[in-house]
Structure formats: structure tokens, C-alpha cells
Amino acid sequence: QVQLVESGGGLVQTGGSLRLSCAASGIIVSISAMDWYRQAPGKQRELVARMSTGGSTNYADSVKGRFTISRDNAKNTLYLQMDSLKPEDTAIYYCRWITYWGRGTQVTVSS
Numbered sequence: 001q002v003q004l005v006e007s008g009g010g011l012v013q014t015g016g017s018l019r020l021s022c023a024a025s026g027i028i029v030s031i032s033a034m035d036w037y038r039q040a041p042g043k044q045r046e047l048v049a050r051m052s053t054g055g056s057t058n059y060a061d062s063v064k065g066r067f068t069i070s071r072d073n074a075k076n077t078l079y080l081q082m083d084s085l086k087p088e089d090t091a092i093y094y095c096r097w098i099t100y101w102g103r104g105t106q107v108t109v110s111s
Contacts, residue, residue, distance in 0.1 A: 001025075001026050002024075002025070002026035002027055002097065002100045003024070003025045003026055004022055004023070004024055004095050004096070004097060004100055004101065004102035005022065005023045005024075005102055005103070006020060006021065006022050006093060006094065006095055006102045006103065006104055006105040007020070007021050007023070007105055008020040008021045008105060009092075009093060009105030009106045009107045009108075010106075010107070010108070011108045011109075011110065012085055012107075012108070012109055012110070013109070013110050014085065014086060014087060014109055014110065014111050015084060015085065016085050016109070017081070017082060017083045017084075017085065018082045018085065018107060019079060019080070019081050019082070020036070020079065020080040020082065020093055020095075020105060020107075021077055021078070021079055022034070022036075022077060022078040022079070022080075022095030022102060023075075023076070023077050024076050024077065024078065024095075024097070025076070027097055027100075028076065029071050029072075029073060029076045029077065029078055030071065030073035030076075031053055032053060032097055033050070033051065033052050033053050033097075034050075034051055034071070034078050034095060034096065034097050035047060035048075035049065035050045035051075035095065035096045035097075036048045036049045036050075036069060036078075036080045036093060036094070036095055036096075037093070037094045037095075037096055038089075038091035038092065038093045038094070038107075039091055039092050039094070039104075040088075040090060040091040041091075043091075045094070046060065047060060048060050048063055048067065048080070048093070049063065049067055049068075049069035049080060050069070051069045051070075051071060051078070057069050062088075063082075063089075066082065066083050066084045066085075067080060067081065067082050067083070068080070068081040068083075069081075078095055080093065082107070085107075085109045086109060087109045087110070087111045088109075089107060089109050090107060090108050090109050091106075091107060092104040092105065092106050092107075093105050093106075093107055
């Protein structure tokens with residue numbers, strides 16, 4: 001059974017940093033293409049970052065240079081390091097593997 005559990009969200013001031021974690025079970029993160037998405041109030045869910053099975057990464061233009069996706073194979077966990085946070089980054093952040101989604105973690109950036 002596949003399970004994805006996000007953590008690490010919270011309230012941070014503009015310019016601050018957070019690291020989100022997505023602990024996976026039922027899949028092997030090191031050989032899985034996985035994504036981080038976010039959904040802000042009243043907006044559609046959008047792709048934030050993607051890591052391929054080979055480890056290559058892609059980012060939404062809005063987060064390039066500020067966010068970094070990575071994985072820890074030993075911990076079977078996907079991460080999203082978020083730096084230089086802005087109020088427009090406020091959203092619920094989700095990790096995804098194929099059609100499986102976690103429940104999300106709330107990130108709030110105050111101005």
C-alpha cells in the first residue's frame with residue numbers, strides 16, 4: 001500500500017526558509033519520479049518541482065533559484081527546500097507519485 005506523508009510546513013516571515021519532507025512507504029523513492037505541487041486558496045493546484053527517476057529536476061518559473069527538490073534514499077524521503085519565501089508561496093504543499101497524493105502540509109508566509 002502506497003502512503004505519502006508530508007511534514008515541515010508552518011508559518012514563516014518573508015525571506016525565511018522551510019524544508020518540507022515527504023516520507024514514502026510502499027514505493028522506492030530512489031527509483032521513482034516524484035513531484036511537489038501546491039494549491040493556494042481559490043487557485044488550481046500547480047506543479048512546483050519534479051524529480052525524475054534519474055535524479056534530474058525541473059521547477060516552476062516562480063520558484064526557480066529559490067526552491068530545491070531532493071531525496072534521501074536511505075530514508076525513502078523526498079524533500080523540498082524553500083528559501084527566500086514570499087507571501088505568494090502561501091499554499092498547501094503536496095507530494096505526488098503517479099496518482100498517489102499525500103494529505104499536504106500548510107505553508108504560510110507572512111509579509
